[in-house]
């Protein structure tokens with residue numbers, strides 16, 4: 001065996017160029033694998049974070065009947081006494097904040113916007129003193145200021161503001177139907193513009209103060225939802241059922257973000273399957289490369305092979321010699337690939353790729369806005385290294401088997 | 416020691432069949448220095464391959480040391496060759512990345528021997544074939560004749576019963592070829608190894624103790640000197 005290993009490594013240096021080219025192909029495959037996996041894991045990680053930070057919070061309390069009617073954004077299927085419930089949650093050790101979400105038409109006045117217009121919007125009424133404890137709009141302000149309780153003011157997502165040409169100081173009018181069905185119109189001054197990293201939010205966000213909306217819409221102290229924040233490591237399902245217990249019998253339901261974002265998570269799962277195929281293809285290419293190299297290497301040495309077989313070297317040992325040789329190429333390639341992968345990943349993790357121009361007008365399902373960053377994943381790097389070596393080793397079996405099928409005189413005659 | 420009994424070997428060459436050996440019978444004793452002679456295409460390589468247990472015959476039987484090698488399976492043949500047979504090839508077939516020493520020691524690595532014994536036997540045989548001091552040279556740093564000496568050392572190092580050499584001098588100039596033949600003869604006398612080599616060179620036949628002439632797959636003459 002010692003002899004076989006030393007022969008294999010001497011043969012690697014015999015065809016330096018070819019060894020390096022094949023190892024290089026494996027290295028590139030492994031580098032791509034590490035990079036793609038890092039970017040996708042990063043996008044997923046950030047998406048989940050942005051989903052929780054700007055859309056769903058960790059757990060949300062709704063009226064029992066709200067979830068199945070959520071697309072209509074009903075105001076009458078609500079959480080009554082939002083203040084009392086928020087207080088009760090705080091007593092139980094949770095951080096909570098009420099919100100009222102409703103749909104309406106936003107009227108744009110020619111005085112400010114140059115021409116009249118209107119667009120349908122979803123308005124989120126927030127409590128300016130509580131909401132930033134739950135959601136993370138705190139550091140997203142792009143212009144102006146945040147809301148204050150009781151004022152007739154609005155905050156817009158920066159992409160929406162850009163689309164309609166809104167600036168701080170402009171006035172907008174929201175026409176909607178209040179709780180009970182009456183028409184109501186609200187004049188709000190745009191006091192701030194936020195650049196929310198979650199594109200789904202940034203594309204359509206209109207925020208106003210919770211109490212102002214409550215007055216206009218006759219909510220009588222009710223909210224459409226109470227949002228609760230948990231630590232990142234919390235078991236949200238368990239927490240949701242704990243919270244549910246606090247409100248049993250009161251007609252309220254606590255849902256965790258995984259339940260609310262089931263559509264997104266299903267999509268992410270499907271995407272992972274798709275990217276698995278890409279990664280599989282990268283490895284197939286590397287495998288074909290090494291298989292070809294080994295085939296060439298073996299047929300160039302076919303007379304040597306005939307000599308070794310004549311002298312009584314068993315098929316098993318001959319196979320071992322070539323397999324060790326391929327493993328050597330795989331090892332070199334994997335090593336270089338991991339080094340390159342780590343170098344590229346330094347860039348991907350710390351600087352990232354700006355894909356804002358794609359995401360601005362197209363929803364690719366990820367909740368990331370502009371810069372796509374990777375994450376470090378030691379498991380992936382280890383897996384890439386092992387896979388590169390193991391696949392090279394396995395692949396060498398096929399060309400060796402092909403050569404061993406030839407009879408010995410044919411090997412010896414080979415030119 | 417070697418009994419070749421009415422051996423027939425045909426090759427399927429597309430549609431037509433080539434009759435390479437048409438009933439060859441031959442006995443070779445231990446320690447003989449036998450040349451298989453004959454023109455190109457007469458069946459020399461085919462016969463050596465069959466004796467060397469690296470090819471299958473169609474009819475007849477070959478027995479070596481009372482073992483019927485012609486009916487062995489692949490693994491048995493491999494084992495038999497490893498233990499009993501040495502080969503010398505027209506094109507030397509040394510492994511270019513290995514030194515002369517390693518090319519010879521390779522054969523012993525297939526057997527269960529201690530490192531000391533491998534070293535001892537390899538150095539001794541290299542000295543015997545006249546390569547003392549050149550152990551660490553790669554084949555590319557050796558002349559054709561020296562390379563064939565390495566090949567002879569490789570064939571002999573495990574003390575096989577039989578060494579088979581298919582046209583061992585065909586790639587060498589006549590002077591060098593003669594030296595190689597002298598060396599083989601010397602080894603044959605010293606170790607008592609049975610040598611069977613093929614050639615179509617009349618000069619080579621002069622060195623043989625016995626010349627078996629093949630023609631069209633049949634033995635035309637068989638002369639001992």
Ligand SMILES: Nc1ncnc2c1ncn2[C@@H]1O[C@H](COP(=O)(O)OP(=O)(O)O)[C@@H](O)[C@H]1O
Pocket residue numbers: 426427428433434435453454455456457458459460461462
């Ligand atoms: N693998 C093969 N397939 C077809 N014909 C072969 C094959 N090997 C040898 N022959 C034929 O068998 C005959 C004997 O060949 P060979 O034993 O190589 O002769 P020699 O070694 O005396 O030149 C020749 O006619 C040759 O063409």
Ligand SMILES: [Mg+2]
Pocket residue numbers: 459460461581
């Ligand atoms: Mg021949």
